[in-house]
Amino acid sequence: xxxxxxxxxxxxxxxxxxxxxxxxxxxxxxxxxxxxxxxxxxxxxxxxxxxxxxxxxxxxxxxxxxxxxxxxxxxxxxxxxxxxxxxxxxxxxxxxxxxxxxxxxxxxxxxxxxxxxxxxxxxxxxxxxxxxxxxxxxxxxxxxxxxxxxxxxxxxxxxxxxxxxxxxxxxxxxxxxxxxxxxxxxxxxxxxxxxxxxxxxxxxxxxxxxxxxxxxxxxxxxxxxxxxxxxxxxxxxxxxxxxxxxxxxxxxxxxxxxxxxxxxxxxxxxxxxxxxxxxxxxxxxxxxxxxxxxxxxxxxxxxxxxxxxxxxxxxxxxxxxxxxxxxxxxxxxxxxxxxxxxxxxxxxxxxxxxxxxxxxxxxxxxxxxxxxxxxxxxxxxxxxxxxxxxxxxxxxxxxxxxxxxxxxxxxxxxxxxxxxxxxxxxxxxxxxxxxxxxxxxxxx
Ligand code: GTP
Ligand code: MG
Numbered sequence: 001x002x003x004x005x006x007x008x009x010x011x012x013x014x015x016x017x018x019x020x021x022x023x024x025x026x027x028x029x030x031x032x033x034x035x036x037x038x039x040x041x042x043x044x045x046x047x048x049x050x051x052x053x054x055x056x057x058x059x060x061x062x063x064x065x066x067x068x069x070x071x072x073x074x075x076x077x078x079x080x081x082x083x084x085x086x087x088x089x090x091x092x093x094x095x096x097x098x099x100x101x102x103x104x105x106x107x108x109x110x111x112x113x114x115x116x117x118x119x120x121x122x123x124x125x126x127x128x129x130x131x132x133x134x135x136x137x138x139x140x141x142x143x144x145x146x147x148x149x150x151x152x153x154x155x156x157x158x159x160x161x162x163x164x165x166x167x168x169x170x171x172x173x174x175x176x177x178x179x180x181x182x183x184x185x186x187x188x189x190x191x192x193x194x195x196x197x198x199x200x201x202x203x204x205x206x207x208x209x210x211x212x213x214x215x216x217x218x219x220x221x222x223x224x225x226x227x228x229x230x231x232x233x234x235x236x237x238x239x240x241x242x243x244x245x246x247x248x249x250x251x252x253x254x255x256x257x258x259x260x261x262x263x264x265x266x267x268x269x270x271x272x273x274x275x276x277x278x279x280x281x282x283x284x285x286x287x288x289x290x291x292x293x294x295x296x297x298x299x300x301x302x303x304x305x306x307x308x309x310x311x312x313x314x315x316x317x318x319x320x321x322x323x324x325x326x327x328x329x330x331x332x333x334x335x336x337x338x339x340x341x342x343x344x345x346x347x348x349x350x351x352x353x354x355x356x357x358x359x360x361x362x363x364x365x366x367x368x369x370x371x372x373x374x375x376x377x378x379x380x381x382x383x384x385x386x387x388x389x390x391x392x393x394x395x396x397x398x399x400x401x402x403x404x405x406x407x408x409x410x411x412x413x414x415x416x417x418x419x420x421x422x423x424x425x426x427x428x429x430x431x432x433x434x435x436x437x438x439x440x441x442x443x444x
Contacts, residue, residue, distance in 0.1 A: 012091040016233045017301045019098045021119035021155065023112065023146035025136035026104035028127040029163040031082050033203035034101040035066030037224070040210040043090040044069060066203065070101045081105050085115035094229040104142050109427050113149060113357065113420045118262070120234035121157035122150045126182070127164045128174055128200070137185060144185065145342070151189050152340055152430040153418045154410065158186075158196045159227045166202040170215040175200045197227045236300040241327035242266030243413055244306070245359035245406075246276070246320045251313040256286070259316060261360065262303045264415040266324070269297045274308070276316045277329040278404035280443045283310030319361030321406040321416070325443075329406040329416075333439040335399040336371070339421065339431035347388035354428050356401070358419035363405040365421070369398035396434070404441075409433050 022030045038044045049069070056065045061080065064071070070086045071077055082103040089098050100115040116122065126136055126143050136143030150158070160182060168174045183193040199208055200216055201224060207213035209224045222230065248260040259276075268274070272285045286307040288295040298304045306322065321329040341348065353366040373383040374394045389395045401407075410417030410432040417433040 012089065012096040015091065015094065015096040017098065018095045018228075018231060018234060019100060019118055019120045019301070020228070020231075021100045021102055021116045021122045021150065022125060023102055023116065023122050023143075023150060024104055024125040025127070025132070025142040025146075026081060026106075028104060028125050028132060028136055028143065029067075029203045030104060030125045031067035031070040031086075031101050032064070033066075033125055033161060033163060033201070033209075034086075034088065034099050035069035036203045036206060036209055037099065038069060038088060038090055039066065040206065040225075041090040041092070043088070063204065083108050083111070085111045092225055092228050095231075095233075097228060102146075104146075106142060106145075109142075109145075110357070110420070110422065112146060113153070113427060113430070116146075116150050116153050116155060117359070117415070117418060119150075119153075119155050121159070121231050122147075122155045123159045123161060124150075125161045125163050125203075126178070127167075128162050128178060129164050129167045132164070133178055133181075137181060147185065147189055147191075148340075149342075149420075149427075149430055151191065152432070154414050154432070156191075157231050158191055159224070159231075160196060160198045161203075161224060162198060162200045163203055165200045165207060165216065166205045170200070170207070170213075172216070172218045175216075175219070197222055197230075199224055199227060234301070237265045238267050238299055240265035240413070242268055242272075242274070242322070242324050243329055243408070243416055244268065244304075244322040245361070245416065246316060246318055246322060247360050248318060249313055249316050250305075252307075255307050257283075257308045257311050257313050257316070258305045259308060259322060260303075260305045261322070263298050263300050264359075265300055265413055267297055267299055268304075268306065268322075273325045274306075274322055275325045275328045275443065276311060276320050276322050277406045278331045278439075278441065279315055279320060280328070280441050281311045281315045282325060282443065283308045285309075319359075319363070319405070321359070328441075328443070330408055330436055331404050331439040331441050332401055332407045332436045334368070334437040335365075335401070335407060335433055336396065336435035337399055337419070337431040337433050338374070338394065338396055339429040341389055341391050341393045341395070341429050342427055344391050344428055345424075347390045348428075349388040353402070354421040354423040356399070356405075356419050356421055358405070358407055359416050361405050364402040365399045366402060367397050368400050371396040371398060397431075404439065407433055407436060409436060 323329040408416040421429040
């Protein structure tokens with residue numbers, strides 16, 4: 001398969017990073033739009049793209065050529081759907097933007113959640129095609145569900161691309177009608193509609209992506225690239241204690257143990273004394289690396305490899321968190337969280353034991369207490385100690401991790417304080433951690 005995503009140009013690495021999740025209902029054009037953005041910004045080379053176009057043509061899937069830049073797996077191409085999250089980088093005037101192209105199909109919503117948990121902002125792609133729009137924002141629609149999940153996970157900056165405007169002949173009336181519906185939904189979910197650009201585009205034809213479209217003279221707002229540049233730079237909390245959730249662990253001949261992950265808060269440098277929790281293993285940072293370059297330090301948002309002295313590969317695993325010895329990551333004995341029940345066939349009561357996905361960790365948990373039920377729109381308590389909670393409810397609950405895991409309060413370390421609960425192959429709930437009773441951990 002031709003590799004056509006170019007590495008970031010050196011100039012891009014000088015700019016602030018921003019991670020943008022692309023969300024929305026299946027087939028609304030997320031991958032096509034992401035592919036188009038790479039093309040417009042010069043991050044896809046012509047030769048590679050021609051090869052993909054040819055392959056798509058041969059399989060009778062010519063209209064998926066842009067999407068195939070992102071959808072690289074055989075099953076994705078045969079079925080014409082995205083399964084895995086794909087990270088691609090390109091440069092705007094202001095940012096080095098990492099786009100996380102996510103699957104819309106509900107079978108792959110776990111990948112959507114993990115991708116969104118890494119995002120500073122989201123772009124909702126919504127099709128203008130008659131019927132497609134109505135499905136996407138309907139009660140069962142993933143446009144609505146994704147927006148809800150993004151908000152739950154603390155993604156507060158949003159752009160909406162009203163896609164496939166070519167299909168409706170660039171009709172202003174259709175756009176206005178869609179916009180009015182979206183504004184209603186935004187208000188309901190707690191987004192300020194005045195701060196959310198709603199941009200009519202065509203991913204396939206390229207309208208309003210890089211330059212203003214002459215097909216829609218009635219539209220006076222920003223293009224997509226202009227809207228990216230008007231996003232607020234994400235806060236990069238360098239002054240907070242170090243937290244680096246581990247994605248992978250390697251043992252490299254000559255180097256020793258290398259852990260890979262994204263710095264969420266704080267700063268890490270060679271020579272630092274670090275600790276990995278929950279195993280409570282202490283070691284030193286020998287060196288840091290990103291994109292095969294040695295680093296003098298790494299900051300929030302950086303994806304790095306950390307070469308450790310004094311810690312063996314078998315001592316640590318994915319889901320553990322690296323911090324500094326003077327402020328170790330918190331291992332939880334018990335958690336109080338606000339959860340939103342997204343789906344459950346019956347009702348949830350104390351004793352229910354789903355699996356929690358939090359940062360890079362996956363851990364079985366048990367709901368030990370239902371503290372209260374809240375009004376989803378105002379957050380006010382409407383019932384103390386409910387007997388059960390069901391789909392659509394928002395509640396405060398007590399959770400007990402059934403294995404040691406690091407989590408933090410959402411208010412202090414958002415990336416380590418938001419989670420999803422899953423069971424029966426589906427997402428049951430999304431939540432934020434409000435309080436933690438720490439476990440006693442002996443440092444080795
Ligand atoms: P999932 O990742 O599976 O959720 O789908 P997706 O949102 O990534 O959609 P994808 O980009 O795969 O596009 C689905 C179909 O919509 C393809 O046939 C595209 O060619 C078509 N499509 C996407 N954008 C446009 C557009 O602007 N205009 C028209 N006419 N078709 C489009
Ligand atoms: Mg896709």
